[in-house]
Amino acid sequence: MTYTKRIDGRKLDELRPMEAKAGVIPNADGSAYFKIGKTTAYVAVYGPRELFPRFKQDPTKGLLRCHYGMMPFSGSGERIRPGTSRRAQEISMVMEKSLNPVLDLSAFPNAVVDVFIALPQTDAGTRCAAISAAAIALADAGIPMTDMVSSVAVGQVDGTVLADLDYSEEAYDAIVSDVPVAITHNKKEVTLLQMDGEISKEDLIKALELAKGATEKVYELQRKALTEKFADK
Amino acid sequence: MIINKETIVELAGKDQRIDGRKLTEYRQPIKIETNISWTAEGSARVQIGETVVMAGVKLSLEKPYNDTPDQGGIMINAELLPLSSPEYEPGPPQIKAIELARVTDRGIREAKAIDMKKLCVLPGEKAWFVIIDIVTINDAGNLFDAANLAALTALKAARFPVVDPKTGAIDYKKKTEEPLPLLKEPLGVTVYKINGKLLVDPNIEEEHSYDARLTVAADEKGTISAMQKGGTQPLTVEEISQMVELALEKADFLRKQLDESLKK
Numbered sequence: 001m002t003y004t005k006r007i008d009g010r011k012l013d014e015l016r017p018m019e020a021k022a023g024v025i026p027n028a029d030g031s032a033y034f035k036i037g038k039t040t041a042y043v044a045v046y047g048p049r050e051l052f053p054r055f056k057q058d059p060t061k062g063l064l065r066c067h068y069g070m071m072p073f074s075g076s077g078e079r080i081r082p083g084t085s086r087r088a089q090e091i092s093m094v095m096e097k098s099l100n101p102v103l104d105l106s107a108f109p110n111a112v113v114d115v116f117i118a119l120p121q122t123d124a125g126t127r128c129a130a131i132s133a134a135a136i137a138l139a140d141a142g143i144p145m146t147d148m149v150s151s152v153a154v155g156q157v158d159g160t161v162l163a164d165l166d167y168s169e170e171a172y173d174a175i176v177s178d179v180p181v182a183i184t185h186n187k188k189e190v191t192l193l194q195m196d197g198e199i200s201k202e203d204l205i206k207a208l209e210l211a212k213g214a215t216e217k218v219y220e221l222q223r224k225a226l227t228e229k230f231a232d233k
Numbered sequence: 234m235i236i237n238k239e240t241i242v243e244l245a246g247k248d249q250r251i252d253g254r255k256l257t258e259y260r261q262p263i264k265i266e267t268n269i270s271w272t273a274e275g276s277a278r279v280q281i282g283e284t285v286v287m288a289g290v291k292l293s294l295e296k297p298y299n300d301t302p303d304q305g306g307i308m309i310n311a312e313l314l315p316l317s318s319p320e321y322e323p324g325p326p327q328i329k330a331i332e333l334a335r336v337t338d339r340g341i342r343e344a345k346a347i348d349m350k351k352l353c354v355l356p357g358e359k360a361w362f363v364i365i366d367i368v369t370i371n372d373a374g375n376l377f378d379a380a381n382l383a384a385l386t387a388l389k390a391a392r393f394p395v396v397d398p399k400t401g402a403i404d405y406k407k408k409t410e411e412p413l414p415l416l417k418e419p420l421g422v423t424v425y426k427i428n429g430k431l432l433v434d435p436n437i438e439e440e441h442s443y444d445a446r447l448t449v450a451a452d453e454k455g456t457i458s459a460m461q462k463g464g465t466q467p468l469t470v471e472e473i474s475q476m477v478e479l480a481l482e483k484a485d486f487l488r489k490q491l492d493e494s495l496k497k
Contacts, residue, residue, distance in 0.1 A: 026371055
């Protein structure tokens, strides 16, 4: 175990500085801004609104659609071509699956709730920032929710289990694993789990236990963002 | 959206507006911020009233075009994100986004605002290419002025990335102190005509109610570098003359706002 001191000096379970705000896009039915370290996500929710094409409509409940997208200048390397990519489509899909378990769309048959995500700058953890922002925006839009979803990446760098890897840690020259996780607040159920790199079963479970505490910190901030918006109304 | 088109037209006839502004008055606040994205070589966020756009500059080293082997290049792209308005849908750029990008592009390109020869590293082999991406965050009207202001601000804020002298590879994570070789600062302003009256900075309802519009891009000396007429109704030469005058006056106003924001 050689990675004992983190590159940016954080404690092992310490997240990068975070900021969150609800209601940042006036045109949207609900919206949010979420920043963790140098990763920033804007999310707008439109709907429930009628879903087209019609054959996609579900007469028993509304449908959640996520549209994840990085701005062309938001990658740490070359410009990213605008428009969707396979990566963006996959992230959109896992976002839907991570948020759906806490949404109750039964009151909105044949409707769709569209969640649009745009990232102006990224430094790892983009899907987690997007999910945490999306959950705030959905609540801001007044979509019925049974629980809150909070997301953060955990992982392992050279044998050390830690929370919220930044890019320099993901790219660290050793065995590294990156585990983006989303956890519900009340039930502590995992709604997003992906992993790349290498990790032992023991470290994985250790990382998931760490994720419970880490997502709790995200939850506190999500809650604060929503209270701040609605407290002065 | 319910548009009070009749009211807007009627009010314009009396030199009034639906939100109480004067015809030639911009919405508040006008906020201009730079360096909103560490991953871009230059970036800006511009807010006019409730309209918010962002622009980011990316620089890359490419082979120059065959007909200009000693010059770099520029490209401007605009995305009307579905995040920014219920009217926009995901998919390839629609004509509104294409026009916005092309009009902004012409204002900067035709003014020869960037010294293209200074972007050349090795004639015929390697030159810097400047790509500006404009994205909308909240479209509450007057994207033309907001996009123009964001593009110019991002250009002014841009710094070249570090290039490895041995391999020639760009290290996008490190920036030099060197700004882009900007010769001029062209800025486009769009003047709208509603019921025979001229106005600037339309809100979203006015944006849906105009007869004609004219975008005029000009540098700080008042030299015009690009124009675009839009809308369904024609314009007389007298009207065009008034519109150009108003556009030049407002370009100066916005340029002052920009200079003040950059001082902070």
